[in-house]
Amino acid sequence: MATIQPNIGVEYAENATIVSFTDEKILEEKDINSLQESIMSVIEQTEQINLILDFSNVKFLSSAVLGLLIRISKRIYEHNGRLRLCNIDPKIYEIFKITRLTKTFDIYKNIESATKDLSQAD
Amino acid sequence: MRFLKSVLLKKSRYKPIMTSKMPASYSIVVESKPSAIVSVFEQIRSKLIDNNFGKDDIFAIHLTLEEAFLNAVKHGNKMDPSKKITVEYSVDADKVEISITDQGPGFKPDAVEDPRFGENLFKPGGRGLLLMNSYMDMVKYNPEGNSVSMIRYKEKPYLTKNKDQQG
Numbered sequence: 001m002a003t004i005q006p007n008i009g010v011e012y013a014e015n016a017t018i019v020s021f022t023d024e025k026i027l028e029e030k031d032i033n034s035l036q037e038s039i040m041s042v043i044e045q046t047e048q049i050n051l052i053l054d055f056s057n058v059k060f061l062s063s064a065v066l067g068l069l070i071r072i073s074k075r076i077y078e079h080n081g082r083l084r085l086c087n088i089d090p091k092i093y094e095i096f097k098i099t100r101l102t103k104t105f106d107i108y109k110n111i112e113s114a115t116k117d118l119s120q121a122d
Numbered sequence: 123m124r125f126l127k128s129v130l131l132k133k134s135r136y137k138p139i140m141t142s143k144m145p146a147s148y149s150i151v152v153e154s155k156p157s158a159i160v161s162v163f164e165q166i167r168s169k170l171i172d173n174n175f176g177k178d179d180i181f182a183i184h185l186t187l188e189e190a191f192l193n194a195v196k197h198g199n200k201m202d203p204s205k206k207i208t209v210e211y212s213v214d215a216d217k218v219e220i221s222i223t224d225q226g227p228g229f230k231p232d233a234v235e236d237p238r239f240g241e242n243l244f245k246p247g248g249r250g251l252l253l254m255n256s257y258m259d260m261v262k263y264n265p266e267g268n269s270v271s272m273i274r275y276k277e278k279p280y281l282t283k284n285k286d287q288q289g
Contacts, residue, residue, distance in 0.1 A: 027188060029156060060181070062188045063253055067246030074244075091181050098256045099249050100238040 007031060008038050016084075016118050017046060018111060020054040026061045032068050039072055049081035052114045056087035066101060073105065082106075082121065084114040147212040147219075154199040154207050154224070159191040162209050166220070169213040178277050182257035183218060189250035190222045190270055198224030198268055217259075221271040228267030 009020040019039060026032065043049050053069075069085075076083045086108040088096065096102045108114035148165070152158040163184060170180055191207065199205040205225040212219050237248040255261050260273040 060184065062185060062192070063247075063249040064192070066249055070244060070246045091178070095185070095253065099252060100243060104243055 007035050008042075010042055013052075013115060014119075016050040016052050016115055017042060018052045018054055020056065021058050024057055024059045026058060026065045029064065032064050036068055036071065040075060043072070043075050043079060043081065046081075048079060049076060050084075050118045051076055051081060052084045052086060052111060052118070054087050054111060055085065055089065055092065058092060059089055061092060061095070063095075063099075066095070066099060069101075069105065082118060084108055084118060086110055086114045145212045145214040147210060149208060149210045151206050151208050154195050154201075154203060154205045156192055156195055158195075158207070159187055162191075163187050166211055166213065166218070169211075170218060173213050173215050173276075175213075175218070175276055176279075179218075179274065183220070183274060186254050186257050186272060186274075187220065187222075189254050190220075190272070193250055194222050194224035194226075197229065198226035200226060215276070217273055217275045219271070219273050221269060223264075223269035226268050228264075230267055231263050 007021065007023055009022055011018040011020070019042060021035070023031065026035070043051065051072075053072075073083050084106050087110055088107060093102075093107070096105070096107065106114075106117070108117060150162055150165070152162060166183065166187070167180060170183065175183075191209075194207045195201065199207065207225075208221075208223040210221045210223075231251060234251055235242050235248065237243065237245065237252055242248060254270075254272065258272040258274045260271075262271045263269065264271075
């Protein structure tokens with residue numbers, strides 16, 4: 001089952017909720033705020049959510065999006081859930097490396113490997 | 123802009139023959155709102171493409187502009203819509219120079235904490251300056267701290283042939 005909300009696509013797999021960013025560029029504050037609202041509401045809907053954020057469409061983002069990811073991860077951990085990021089473009093992965101956020105976030109190559117990791121963690 | 127001028131003068135001193143081909147510098151004054159950077163970046167991007175800058179350069183300059191401009195709007199001009207931001211830039215075959223000046227009181231860049239360590243790693247903000255410093259070859263502030271000047275040199279082409287020979 002797939003539902004489309006502004007700027008994200010949501011898919012429910014067996015042991016995880018997969019949220020895909022639909023925009024190629026994530027920059028504007030109002031977009032980031034609306035993403036935050038949409039994703040937080042997905043987190044609230046599931047108890048102890050296993051959330052996979054799929055970046056395959058994203059080609060550009062700024063540090064404001066990193067702030068959004070940190071707020072999302074805090075909310076998930078408050079709910080005893082798990083967060084995995086995947087399909088990150090090499091240029092964007094570089095931003096994660098520079099800011100050392102590769103140490104904070106669990107980043108996987110694709111949805112498959114992220115899902116596999118979550119099922120092993122269960 | 124003092125720094126830009128000194129670089130241009132230096133260049134003309136060493137390469138007097140190039141003086142007539144020296145790149146034009148552009149100065150744009152825009153409204154102090156986040157979306158105002160879009161058209162400024164488009165102008166700079168077309169000059170980068172004209173000068174054969176690659177995708178990595180364009181990505182780096184785009185990111186830096188977003189970060190520096192948002193800092194000017196938010197922290198410099200404090201979201202005051204009556205204030206302005208001045209963007210000056212020049213692009214030539216080797217490098218791009220950009221300066222961004224706001225009408226705020228300025229800040230002390232050295233006082234900004236490193237976002238990569240300790241508690242700061244888990245804070246939502248504070249990564250803009252780190253990204254600017256990482257993606258540009260030079261980042262310098264005026265003494266007041268309300269104007270940042272940056273240079274990025276063009277990425278040299280990747281020499282696949284040499285690597286194969288070595289490897």
